[in-house]
Amino acid sequence: MQSxxxxxxxxxxxxxxxxxxxxxxxxxxxAVSNAGALGVIGSGSMYPEVLQYHLxxxxxxxSAPFAVNIPLLYPDIESHIETVIxxxxxxxxxxxxxxxxxxxxxxxxxxRVVHVVxxxxxxxxxxxxxxxxxxxxxxxxxxxxxxxxxxxxxxxxLVKAAVDIPVIAAGGIATGQxxxxxxxxxAEAVQIGTRFVCTPEASSHESFKDAVIQAGEGATQLxxxxxxxxxxxxxxxxxxxxxxxxxxxxxxxxxxxxxxxRAKKGMFEGDLEEGELEIGQVAALVHRIQPAAEVxxxxxxxxxxxxDSIKKGA
Amino acid sequence: MQSxxxxxxxxxxxxxxxxxxxxxxxxxxxAVSNAGALGVIGSGSMYPEVLQYHLxxxxxxxSAPFAVNIPLLYPDIESHIETVIxxxxxxxxxxxxxxxxxxxxxxxxxxRVVHVVxxxxxxxxxxxxxxxxxxxxxxxxxxxxxxxxxxxxxxxxLVKAAVDIPVIAAGGIATGQxxxxxxxxxAEAVQIGTRFVCTPEASSHESFKDAVIQAGEGATQLxxxxxxxxxxxxxxxxxxxxxxxxxxxxxxxxxxxxxxxRAKKGMFEGDLEEGELEIGQVAALVHRIQPAAEVxxxxxxxxxxxxDSIKKGA
Numbered sequence: 001m002q003s004x005x006x007x008x009x010x011x012x013x014x015x016x017x018x019x020x021x022x023x024x025x026x027x028x029x030x031a032v033s034n035a036g037a038l039g040v041i042g043s044g045s046m047y048p049e050v051l052q053y054h055l056x057x058x059x060x061x062x063s064a065p066f067a068v069n070i071p072l073l074y075p076d077i078e079s080h081i082e083t084v085i086x087x088x089x090x091x092x093x094x095x096x097x098x099x100x101x102x103x104x105x106x107x108x109x110x111x112r113v114v115h116v117v118x119x120x121x122x123x124x125x126x127x128x129x130x131x132x133x134x135x136x137x138x139x140x141x142x143x144x145x146x147x148x149x150x151x152x153x154x155x156x157x158l159v160k161a162a163v164d165i166p167v168i169a170a171g172g173i174a175t176g177q178x179x180x181x182x183x184x185x186x187a188e189a190v191q192i193g194t195r196f197v198c199t200p201e202a203s204s205h206e207s208f209k210d211a212v213i214q215a216g217e218g219a220t221q222l223x224x225x226x227x228x229x230x231x232x233x234x235x236x237x238x239x240x241x242x243x244x245x246x247x248x249x250x251x252x253x254x255x256x257x258x259x260x261x262r263a264k265k266g267m268f269e270g271d272l273e274e275g276e277l278e279i280g281q282v283a284a285l286v287h288r289i290q291p292a293a294e295v296x297x298x299x300x301x302x303x304x305x306x307x308d309s310i311k312k313g314a
Numbered sequence: 315m316q317s318x319x320x321x322x323x324x325x326x327x328x329x330x331x332x333x334x335x336x337x338x339x340x341x342x343x344x345a346v347s348n349a350g351a352l353g354v355i356g357s358g359s360m361y362p363e364v365l366q367y368h369l370x371x372x373x374x375x376x377s378a379p380f381a382v383n384i385p386l387l388y389p390d391i392e393s394h395i396e397t398v399i400x401x402x403x404x405x406x407x408x409x410x411x412x413x414x415x416x417x418x419x420x421x422x423x424x425x426r427v428v429h430v431v432x433x434x435x436x437x438x439x440x441x442x443x444x445x446x447x448x449x450x451x452x453x454x455x456x457x458x459x460x461x462x463x464x465x466x467x468x469x470x471x472l473v474k475a476a477v478d479i480p481v482i483a484a485g486g487i488a489t490g491q492x493x494x495x496x497x498x499x500x501a502e503a504v505q506i507g508t509r510f511v512c513t514p515e516a517s518s519h520e521s522f523k524d525a526v527i528q529a530g531e532g533a534t535q536l537x538x539x540x541x542x543x544x545x546x547x548x549x550x551x552x553x554x555x556x557x558x559x560x561x562x563x564x565x566x567x568x569x570x571x572x573x574x575x576r577a578k579k580g581m582f583e584g585d586l587e588e589g590e591l592e593i594g595q596v597a598a599l600v601h602r603i604q605p606a607a608e609v610x611x612x613x614x615x616x617x618x619x620x621x622d623s624i625k626k627g628a
Contacts, residue, residue, distance in 0.1 A: 001624065119531055139453070140465040148532035151454045151465040153486030153495070154595045158531055172467030181467070181495040184620070217433055217472055218462035226560070246540070248562025281468045306498070310315070311625050 001180075001307065004166050005189040008112060008132060009091055010065045012036035013300050015179070016135075016168060017292070018193030019069020019093060020143065021045035021278070022267040026054040028201040030062035031292035036300075039292075040093060044071040045264065048079040055087045065090045067114075071144075072097020085109040096144060099129040116170070118146025118155070120162035127163045134163060135191050138171030142193055142231045142280035145222055152182065160186030174282040176302020192299070194280040199292040205270030208277060211235075215283040224258070227251045233277035237262065315494075315621065318480050319503040322426060322446060323405055324379045326350035327614050329493070330449075330482060331606070332507030333383025333407060334457065335359035335592070336581040340368040342515040344376035345606035350614075353606075354407060358385040359578065362393040369401045379404045381428075385458075386411020399423040410458055413443040430484070432460025432469070434476035441477045448477060449505050452485030456507055456545050456594035459536055466496065474500030488596040490616020506613070508594040513606040519584030522591060525549075529597040538572070541565045547591035551576065 005014040017024065017032040019042035029039030041058060043051045051068070058066055068089050070080050073096050081102055084092050092106050095116035103113045107130055115126035116135040123134045136159040138152030139145060150158070152171045160167050169187035173179055174195040182190050197204060197212055211233060222231045223242050226249075232238055241257045249257075258276070266275015290298070319328040331338065331346040333356035343353030355372060357365045365382070372380055382403050384394050387410045395416055398406050406420050409430035417427045421444055429440035430449040437448045450473040452466030453459060464472070466485045474481050483501035487493055488509040496504050511518060511526055525547060536545045537556050540563075546552055555571050563571075572590070580589020604612070 121531070138465065138467065140468055149453075149535065150531055150595060150598075151452065151467065151486055153452065153466045153492060154454055154531075154598060157489070157491065158598055172465055175471070177471065177499060178467060181498040184495040184498055184624075185491060217435070217464055217468075221463065246562065248560065281464060284464075284468060284472055307624070310498075310621070311627065313625065 001183045003183075003188040005133070005168065008166065009038055009067075011038050013296065014189035015296060015299060016040060016067070016189055016191040017196045018170065018191050019043070019067070020193050020197065021263055023197050023202045023204045024069075025203040026057035026061065027203065028196060028199060028292055029054075029066050030058050031199070031201045032196065032296060033062045033064040033066040035293040035296035036064070037296045038065065038067055038091065040067045040069050042069050043080055044069065044074055045268075048076055048083060051080060051083055052087075055083065055089065059087075067091035067093055069093045069095060071095050072101065077102075081105065084111065093135065099126045099131055103129040103131055114168065117159070119148055119150060120155075120158040123159045123163045123167075127165050131165060133166040133168055133188075134159060135168045135170050136187070137191075138169075139222065140231075140281040141171030142220070142283075143278040145229050145231055147225065147229060149222070153185070156182060156185035156187055171280065172282050174285050176299045176304070177306055178282075179299060179303045180306050194282050195286050195295055195299075196292060197279065198286050198289050199295060200289060201292045204267045207270035207272055208267050208275075209289060211272055211277060212279050212283050213287055213289065215279065217284040219283060220279055220281050224254055227254050227258070230276070230278060231280060233279055233283075235266075235275070235277055236273040237266070237276060315497045317497075317502040319447070319482065322480065323352055323381075325352050327610065328503035329610060329613060330354060330381070330503060330505040331510045332484065332505050333357070333381070334507050334511065335577055337511050337516045337518045338383075339517040340371035340375065341517065342510060342513060342606055343368075343380050344372050345513070345515045346510065346610060347376045347378040347380040349607040349610035350378070351610045352379065352381055352405065354381045354383050356383050357394055358383065358388055359582075362390055362397060365394060365397055366401075369397065369403065373401075381405035381407055383407045383409060385409050386415065391416075395419065398425065407449065413440045413445055417443040417445055428482065431473070433462055433464060434469075434472040437473045437477045437481075441479050445479060447480040447482055448473065449482045449484050450501070451505075452483075453536065454545075454595040455485030456534070456597075457592040459543050459545055461539065461543060463536070467499070470496060470499035470501055485594065486596050488599050490613045490618070491620055492596070493613060493617045494620050508596050509600050509609055509613075510606060511593065512600050512603050513609060514603060515606045518581045521584035521586055522581050522589075523603060525586055525591060526593050526597050527601055527603065529593065531598040533597060534593055534595050538568055541568050541572070544590070544592060545594060547593055547597075549580075549589070549591055550587040551580070551590060
């Protein structure tokens with residue numbers, strides 16, 4: 001299973017921790033990068049000065065390359081772009097927006113740029129914009145997602161066929177077994193979010209982490225399809241907004257129900273009833289809190305053990 | 315990659331053609347079984363005497379084992395159950411209903427019984443009912459589907475962990491590459507529907523087959539979630555019923571819009587506007603009509619070539 005990702009990013013293991021709002025600050029990113037994978041700071045929930053602080057801390061605690069995820073719809077996007085350039089962040093993962101806008105500027109600053117897509121069509125756009133790789137995010141992934149609902153099983157081969165740049169698979173991956181399946185389908189690396197929420201280093205609230213490890217099959221749903229689709233745990237807030245959507249509420253009404261600050265309330269402050277609890281479907285396969293370095297090592301060991309057993313014809 | 319399925323069913327290749335209403339009569343089932351995989355007659359769209367005719371033809375044209383799919387909600391279910399017992403059909407695949415009702419009766423008649431599930435919870439029920447195997451059908455599959463929307467990437471490991479009987483993966487599989495990924499995730503065989511629609515032997519209308527090979531990413535959607543969720547092509551009928559659902563229509567109104575005979579109208583009579591065109595998300599990866607035997611041989615060759623290249627460390 002060949003992968004150009006370790007060389008491209010200067011890392012040892014073709015595994016990327018997803019940049020997640022309210023979850024992935026410098027503690028998680030540095031722990032993952034120190035373990036040989038790629039740690040990612042999720043800047044979407046950070047004020048400009050908060051991102052600066054996390055970058056300083058990450059550099060101080062980590063000698064390996066790390067990345068920053070920037071949702072391109074971030075209100076103060078210019079500030080974030082300037083910050084990652086000034087701090088000479090080696091890799092930037094952009095999402096939720098047009099890759100044509102900032103990719104060249106980041107590349108001119110010597111930064112590797114990866115864009116997150118949910119379709120082959122947008123993967124082609126990312127390649128055309130000069131991105132070094134794409135993250136193909138399937139329907140099963142947590143948080144914001146595409147409208148076409150293409151799952152990893154179908155999306156990975158579709159994106160692989162559409163572009164020449166490396167494909168990083170995201171959505172439905174939490175184990176070495178799933179990592180190998182994604183690589184079989186054409187990915188050169190995987191991006192994992194949900195499992196890294198279940199680490200002491202994730203900055204989210206303990207109650208949220210507990211809810212994730214308790215979550216079984218059917219515990220999440222892609223909701224708010226009339227505005228921005230988001231996969232989240234089915235809590236009281238979910239049932240309220242889903243009932244409104246089912247009853248015919250329009251995008252405006254749904255945005256009013258959503259209001260402001262629900263993701264922070266749920267994931268950072270631990271309000272399991274009224275908060276927005278973004279997580280992937282694969283939460284059903286994650287049963288305990290483990291240090292991030294142990295998660296990286298375990299997934300990589302599972303992956304290689306399974307690959308070796310196949311090579312031996314087991 | 316070990317599999318107990320060839321021994322269990324008396325076949326050569328751990329690949330099962332899905333039983334699909336208006337698509338899989340004796341021509342498709344016998345062609346698939348003669349090619350070394352397991353052909354399946356989809357009895358859900360057949361009157362009792364029509365099923366009898368297809369069984370006679372299938373036996374006349376095929377020396378290898380074949381199966382019949384019986385949706386347990388079929389109106390004249392007793393007749394279908396009696397028919398498969400009288401005809402000594404070797405394998406029956408039940409779906410859409412409670413496996414406890416008929417499994418023992420079929421087993422007592424010497425029939426291997428497989429039940430289709432969309433969750434680990436129902437897989438456990440199927441095992442308890444005495445089923446010999448389960449088909450784990452992911453969200454990406456065509457036709458009727460579960461409410462929990464669990465995708466193959468997550469569902470296969472979940473079901474594998476829940477039962478001891480063999481797991482057959484369905485949903486999102488059309489190539490040898492996808493077959494290998496499913497086996498990596500814990501399946502012992504795969505069930506493939508969409509790709510077998512695109513064969514001359516499928517009994518559906520040419521116009522429907524053409525629409526399937528033209529379908530790109532995002533061309534299907536799981537719709538009618540307030541009644542029985544179905545994945546179908548987004549045609550005029552889909553847009554009409556989806557708009558009603560989005561506007562808050564209840565199950566009763568949706569059933570009125572659906573009416574009777576839409577699946578036949580679409581898939582069998584070729585009405586691409588007003589018919590219900592059930593198909594999987596993986597249609598985006600199927601680009602041509604090929605004989606069923608060629609489909610079986612090509613998938614099996616791709617699977618083994620890829621497996622060999624991994625064994626050689628490529």
